[in-house]
Amino acid sequence: MPGSDEPPEPAEPPRLHLLRPDHAPALLAFERENRAWFAASVPDRGDDFFARFDEMLRARLAEQEAGLCYFHVLTAPGGEVLGRANLVDVEAGVADLGYRIAERAAGRGLATRAVRELCGLAARTYGLTALRAAATLDNVASRAVLARTGFVRTGETRLDGRPGLTYLRAL
Structure with missing residues (x-):
């Protein structure tokens, strides 16, 4: 209520x-809108990804139905995709984690x-x-997110030709 001292209801x-x-x-809108933002820090998906999106x-x-991967979207209440968090190459109880957050939603702790x-x-x-x-x-x-969520550095790697670090988290 306007003029009230009560804080507004938190958004979902x-x-x-x-x-x-x-x-x-x-999801396609999210990927298109954030392509340049993502490419600055992770390997670009390439034109073929967008041309053959469906x-x-x-x-x-x-792959998800077969239990090989688990793909997730982080959505706002209206259905807009704000991020992705995926588990890929599931094998023997271990998977690779990948995630990305929209530029306009970055810095809010969503990752x-x-x-x-x-x-x-x-x-x-x-x-x-x-x-x-x-x-x-x-x-x-991204390295800060991994540290905050219990991942431990295990080594070095190259990602799309760029130097990087590898991490592991026991569950």
Whole structure:
């Protein structure tokens, strides 16, 4: 109520959802709008990803159905995709973690929240025992998310030709 001393009701926070076919339009918009932002810190998906998006999405959903990967979207209450958090190459109780947050939503703790939630899902729902991750040396924000969420540095790597670090988290 205007003029009231009571704080406003908090907005519903973004939610993490397992990827579904109906996420396609919002997911494609998210990827297009943030392509340059992402390419500054992670390997670019390439033109083929966008040209064959529908085909790629069907393939990802089939991988998910087979239990090989688990793809998630972080959505605002209206359905806008604000981020992604994925578990790929699931094998022998271990998977690789990847995540990305929209430029306009960065710096609000959404990546940390999504990674924490996904770690819980990985253990409770998907039966995983550990997650691997990697980040380029110049991606300070991503390395900070991994540190805040319990990942331990395990070594060095190269990502799309750029120097990076590898991480592991037991679940």
